[in-house]
Amino acid sequence: MYLWIFLWALPILQAAAVANGDILLRNYPLIMTHDAATGELVEDRDHIVADWAKTQSVGLGEQLKCGARSFDYRPKLEKNGTIYAHHGGVTIRKPMQESVADILSWNGLNPDEFVMLYISHTDGDNCTAAVESLLASMKVPYTKDCTALNTWTYSHALDVSSLPSGGHLLAIFDCVDEQYDESIECDVDRDVCYEGDTLATKGYQKLISYKNALTNSPPSTLYMVQAHWQSSV
DSSP states (O other): OOOOEOOOOHEEEHHHHHHOOOOGGSSEEEEETTTTGGGOOOOHHTTTHHHHHOOOOOOOOHHHHHOOOEEEEOOEOOOOOOOOEETEEEEOOOHHHHHHHHHHHHHHOTTTOOEEEEEOSBBSHHHHHHHHHHHTTTOOOOOHHHHHHTTTBBBHHHHHBBBBBBEEEEEESSSSBBOOOOTTEOOOSSSSOOEETEOOHHHHHHHHHHHHHHHHSSSOBBEEEEEEOOOOO
8 A cells, every 4th residue: 555644743742732633724634645535446347457547546435544634635526427536547436425424434434533535636628516516415514725724633624524424535626736746766677676674775765865954854744655665777
């Protein structure tokens, strides 16, 4: 499973603030799955080679069970009106409505948990409007106001994201400084990415240097910290 550490902050330093609910949402740490919907890929149905397109091994509901609390979800609106997800040119033909329903089912069983659905890289004419309509029909709170979102506290986010069926789910449109760095990669032919059970120095140090530079001087917006490197072809 490829992860992003989303809204990075040090949990030990924040424990008291979280208890009071007054920490800013942009400083509250969540684990996000990268291209989350690729866990729903089915090779025969989607006509792809999953090894090259699939960054997650399980669907969204199972990702929640593994500890994810935020999803990098990239919708695509088809001409027939169905919203799927996509990973670049690959379409994942599980309807977005079904994926959101999976999240809502998990929310209902875990009413104290906060989950965020990060909508970006929309594809297709009027895709954003179609996603808004879908979320509204499923009674999922969402916001497109990035300026206001950066001032929200965690407790306010909990209030806003309360679901009729229980739990907390907030969808946001863009509003995230992704801080993606494509130079963090490991070429399996030229580099040693792993040595037994130990991360090799070359690949690991690239990642750690990036993480330290970013978290020592974080943005004043919602942001990501990349927690994986690319494997080149």
